[in-house]
Every structure is written in C-alpha cells, then in structure tokens.
Amino acid sequence: FIQMLRSAKKRDVLELLRRAPEEMCPFIVEAAVAAQSVASLAALSDFLDFSKEPKSLLEKFLYAAAFSPRPSGELLRLVLDKLAGKQLAPEIWETGIVAVGSLVGKLCQQKLCGLQEVERGVETILRGLRGAEEEPEVVTYLLALGNAALPETIPLLLGHAEEGPTAVTTTAISALRQFPAQHISSKVKRAMRRIFHEKKKSYEKTCRLAAAEILLDNQPLPMDVINILLATKEMETEMATLLLLKVQNSLH
Numbered sequence: 285f286i287q288m289l290r291s292a293k294k295r296d297v298l299e300l301l302r303r304a305p306e307e308m309c310p311f312i313v314e315a316a317v318a319a320q321s322v323a324s325l326a327a328l329s330d331f332l333d334f335s336k337e338p339k340s341l342l343e344k345f346l347y348a349a350a351f352s353p354r355p356s357g358e359l360l361r362l363v364l365d366k367l368a369g370k371q372l373a374p375e376i377w378e379t380g381i382v383a384v385g386s387l388v389g390k391l392c393q394q395k396l397c398g399l400q401e402v403e404r405g406v407e408t409i410l411r412g413l414r415g416a417e418e419e420p421e422v423v424t425y426l427l428a429l430g431n432a433a434l435p436e437t438i439p440l441l442l443g444h445a446e447e448g449p450t451a452v453t454t455t456a457i458s459a460l461r462q463f464p465a466q467h468i469s470s471k472v473k474r475a476m477r478r479i480f481h482e483k484k485k486s487y488e489k490t491c492r493l494a495a496a497e498i499l500l501d502n503q504p505l506p507m508d509v510i511n512i513l514l515a516t517k518e519m520e521t522e523m524a525t526l527l528l529l530k531v532q533n534s535l536h
Contacts, residue, residue: 289319297327310344317348320356334366342376350383354394357401360387364404378424385409385428423455430459435467442475450488457494468502489523496527500534
C-alpha cells in the first residue's frame with residue numbers, strides 16, 4: 285500500500301483520504317506519512333486541518349511522523365507548518381513539539397542538520413523554551429530537546445537540571461541521558477555530582493538517582509563510585525538498593 289502511495293499523484297491520495305471510511309482514515313494517514321513522497325505529503329497538508337480534525341487523527345499523524353525511521357525535511361516542514369500560529373488543543377501542541385524534536389534528532393543522525401527545516405525546528409523549540417512560563421510548557425520543550433539530542437543544547441539542559449523545580453529537573457536530566465558518552469563531559473559530570481550530593485539545594489530522590497546513573501553509565505571515575513556507595517548509607521533502603529544494583533551491573 286505504501287509503495288502504491290509513493291507512485292500516486294497528489295489528487296489521488298487526497299481523494300483516497302477524503303473518501304475513506306472513518307475507521308480507515310488513520311491507517312491511510314499513517315501510510316501516507318510512511319510513503320513520504322512529495323505527492324503524499326502535499327495531500328496530507330491539504331487534508332489535515334488542525335483546527336477541525338478529531339484529536340485522535342491528528343495524534344495519529346504526529347506519532348507517525350515522530351516514529352518515522354528516516355524522515356525527510358519535507359515531513360518536518362509539514363509538521364512545523366501545521367503547528368505554526370494556530371490555537372491547538374494542549375495535547376496536540378505537546379505531541380507536535382515533541383515530534384519536532386524527534387524529527388530534528390533523526391535528520392541530524394542522517395547528517396542533515398544543515399537543512400533549513402532543521403534550523404527552523406530547533407529555533408521553534410528554543411524560542412518556545414525561552415518564552416515558556418508554565419512548568420508543563422517547559423517540560424514539553426525539554427522533552428523535545430531530549431529527542432533532538434543536539435550537543436549545543438547541553439549547557440541549556442544543565443541549567444534547567446540544576447535550577448528547575450522537580451519536574452523540570454527530572455526531564456532535563458532524562459534529556460541528558462539521551463546523549464552518547466562522548467558528550468557527557470567533565471562539566472556535565474560536575475553538575476550531576478552537585479545534584480546527587482545536593483550541593484546547591486535539595487533534590488527529589490528520582491533526580492538524584494538519575495544524576496547518579498549518568499555518572500555510573502559514562503566511564504565513571506573510581507571516586508564517583510566510592511562517593512555514591514558512601515552516600516547510600518544515608519538513603520532509604522529502596523534508593524540505596526537501586527544504586528547498589530547499578531554499581532554491581534557496572535562492575536560486571
């Protein structure tokens with residue numbers, strides 16, 4: 285079916301989408317995203333009205349885009365165009381921003397970071413994060429940055445990891461865990477030590493545990509292992525047990 289869509293003309297794909305029974309429409313939308321031909325994406329652009337379509341169909345489109353294994357710049361442009369300047373349901377906006385991060389990350393993995401669409405996607409996320417006032421908004425943009433996994437955003441993630449409220453700190457640390465070991469620099473490790481040992485302020489145990497995991501998963505220094513083990517004496521049993529298991533796994 286996807287092969288057929290790849291060779292179809294825009295008007296034929298659009299006709300198929302418009303005439304499809306309601307229960308078949310999500311399948312065709314998903315297939316059109318997978319086809320990623322100029323015609324299928326143009327048909328989706330005409331067909332999907334983000335101000336009218338049911339949320340389930342829009343989410344199906346955004347998830348299909350986010351999970352696309354080798355997305356194109358045109359697919360990212362379509363998602364950005366559909367999100368731009370519209371009053372969207374909160375869950376659609378959230379899914380869309382996280383999808384943008386995923387598409388940016390995958391395009392950069394394909395060595396396509398220089399595409400205009402990628403630059404626009406990154407700017408959309410960064411501009412949104414700068415202007416975000418509510419905690420859930422900040423968390424959404426940090427999730428997008430985690431999906432994108434761009435090394436130049438690490439200082440920004442570190443700032444939110446150390447200074448943010450619990451949900452923001454947790455999301456920022458989770459985003460940092462998406463990066464390969466070569467990007468977990470001494471600066472990142474110093475910040476994780478401060479969080480784990482609570483040098484600046486008190487952190488929730490989930491944040492401290494995630495910080496310890498970054499230290500243990502990325503070529504840990506002997507002193508880090510020793511200090512984490514010593515710190516388990518002060519912790520409640522569940523968290524101490526998790527960390528001891530983590531250290532044992534690292535040793536193996």
